[in-house]
Amino acid sequence: MGKTARELAEALGLHLEGDGNVLLRGVAAPERAGPHELIYLDAEKYAARAQASAALCAIVPEAAPLPGKTLLRCTKPKAAFARAAALLLEPPLIAAGIHSTALIAASARISRGVAVGPYAVVEEDAFLGEGAQLGAHCVVGRGSWIGSGCRLHPRVTLYPGVRLGDRVEVHAGAVLGADGFGYSYSDGRHWKFPQIGIVEIGDDVEIGANATIDRGSLGDTRIAGGVKLDNLVHVAHNVEIGAHTVIAAQTGISGSCVLGHHVLLGGQVGMGEHCTIEDGAIAGGQAGILNGKTIRSGQTVWGTPARPLAKFKEQYAWLGRLPELAERLKRLERQILKP
Amino acid sequence: MGKTARELAEALGLHLEGDGNVLLRGVAAPERAGPHELIYLDAEKYAARAQASAALCAIVPEAAPLPGKTLLRCTKPKAAFARAAALLLEPPLIAAGIHSTALIAASARISRGVAVGPYAVVEEDAFLGEGAQLGAHCVVGRGSWIGSGCRLHPRVTLYPGVRLGDRVEVHAGAVLGADGFGYSYSDGRHWKFPQIGIVEIGDDVEIGANATIDRGSLGDTRIAGGVKLDNLVHVAHNVEIGAHTVIAAQTGISGSCVLGHHVLLGGQVGMGEHCTIEDGAIAGGQAGILNGKTIRSGQTVWGTPARPLAKFKEQYAWLGRLPELAERLKRLERQILKP
């Protein structure tokens, strides 16, 4: 690969300033960059760091000066840099060709350009879309569907009937489609509730290492396109997550929660069952959202139980003022209640 | 498989109303059910939903009307439905027969009807009970014991010396018997404390995907029969968990805690070392139980540090009233302290 600064500018709609023929072969942090590696500058205060770089070309905000370098100006340099990187860097190969030790059921349908790593297992009636790559030790259960361009890193496990859209990336150790945690108590023990739904994942979803997404019980678990789930996230049975929602590491979502699109959950957030998080709502790290609660669109919540951020901050400030309030109360008492 | 409504009624002690010859071949949600799939109705408010279903037969509470359908009446419809599902549905096959790529040590004892999936590894002196199924890539360490009817989904790892009772189900990616996290600090570094105990799991336990249960250090880690652990739960060395206790996702239990039977821990609960949770106690989601604490039988706690739920709620309510209290204080001050 490799593109000129001009080619990048045209592909991404950036404003080119300086020598458009500079060849770019990769991306790097300013300190590590060679001449042909693209860097970016997010805020003017980092300009000296960028200036000192060996890189010949930088993506920069509208106003930043950076004399002597080829500049690609735009309003969101970090996003442009991310997109430029996708054009400059081939994603690392997870597998090449179908390894001789991969076990692929006769009834599985394998599209063109599929690669399957060593010791991977693809069960009956599974479908692997064009150019999909499966790493070593992946298990694709009966009747699963893997869309075009999916990338499953080593030892991803899909239980039977899991459906991935196109260009889904799943990191090592993630488990999709395990039984939901549903029991009904009677006669002193817990009877397992049937877990016979499926998991359906949209296009362009990324799922972190060792994350777990359970299958639906009688319904399905559904994750829409563009969703990003970090490592060790847990998504329970029958949850629905809207498009482009982002969920940071170790967050857990209980059964039957519904999240809108463009929701943002910090790390270690916990959600009880049957919560509703409307579009664009935000929950800060470690927030605890009670069973059945609704977080309104655009709202930001924090704390356990989760409450509007402003309220949390106000309460927290009052907590800090308690010694002073007590002192004032005591003073009044001294005045009033003297014997 | 397939059973008539009458057969189900007899097997489960339900009161049959209507045509007992209706044949049932599965279970479903009302909206998805075909005529021969059993549905259930938990509360009368959902009656319209059940009435509109194509299903011919429903499990219903004592009083619910549902004209035109065969009804199986009982006091706990959801539990009865779960038990009916277990009679109607064969659990999905994890493996069939012993795959030619499974590596089974010569000294391992394999009972009748055992199935072992591709690339699984069973080490020396392990025992696999009658009808046990092991998925692809499972590893059963030296001297482990797998009881009858156990179901290990793909890539479950048992370190040496782990013992499972009968009918234990372990989901993909769970790790049983890893070394406990025990060190002793001296001379500027942490010396690993010996982790030479075992893990012992009772009958009918279910363990979620990517959960981790550490082996004992000098003693053992013990989980009694009927316990249910959700995904990503962590159980440290030397923990003891009593029968039929239920622990939701991402909860972590530190070393040497003792939990009674029928305890209920919500998701993301954290327990310090050497805690005691007595029979039937409940900890709400994200509760944090301090080192060495005891939660009494029947008590419900919440918050960090965990306290009785009523106290938590009261404190939380007071927190919300602080602005008002401060306002009242100010008013008094204005009256009393005027110059």
Add this chain to the structure above:
Amino acid sequence: MGKTARELAEALGLHLEGDGNVLLRGVAAPERAGPHELIYLDAEKYAARAQASAALCAIVPEAAPLPGKTLLRCTKPKAAFARAAALLLEPPLIAAGIHSTALIAASARISRGVAVGPYAVVEEDAFLGEGAQLGAHCVVGRGSWIGSGCRLHPRVTLYPGVRLGDRVEVHAGAVLGADGFGYSYSDGRHWKFPQIGIVEIGDDVEIGANATIDRGSLGDTRIAGGVKLDNLVHVAHNVEIGAHTVIAAQTGISGSCVLGHHVLLGGQVGMGEHCTIEDGAIAGGQAGILNGKTIRSGQTVWGTPARPLAKFKEQYAWLGRLPELAERLKRLERQILKP
């Protein structure tokens, strides 16, 4: 193996009292010990338990009496016991020799005494140091470096370019080097930020089961020597962790945090991005450290948002006193505001 009490005393600098010829072949808890298994006594109050043991030899504090046994006295019996165990017990073998099903790239460099378990995959240009043991189903990505004496339990996954120092122990299911969770939002979707750094782990590090350590984005993720990470810990991209820091289970560290040496994080701690935890600082279980915060050297913090422990305790105590304060306020009001 097997050592006499005298040999142990000399190797560890303990004060021998009694018969130095007692042969020791292992370690155990007092109740389980046979005559030739070493026990220890941490505090005098447990002396009766130790006295009743069949063990012939015990490591004990300076003053403890334990008539009839061979005693090894020192100031830190537990640490001495841990070190003695390391001398008496051979760590359990993870693999012996190179299994015929292990797939090792021709360009990988394999040092003397390396053992690789069944179905493990070692990719091109990887290096395995002297005596390293890799369990079944491990995956060692292209160009990774595994130092001497490393122990990788079954199905550890190293993405390409992960570097482990010497004597690193990694438990089953851990994933090192997965892509960091970095995106830049623009035009309604999240663009993946390049994740092209590496993971570098120092000597004598131990990493728990199903833990995840992400690779750096443009920089690297670095964990220094002697660090201990418990199960299900999450370390994000570009994090740096100083020597001998200990992190308990399920703790999550967001991108670009810097932790000093000898830091101690309890379980389920959450850290926002770009935090700094100075040397020797402590965060209690479930503490939540906000983005960009600094915890000073030697400080102990707790709560969310994390604050000094003394402050947390004080605030918590005030919270408990609110009903009383309100009562006192009411009493004043009655006096002052009577009609």
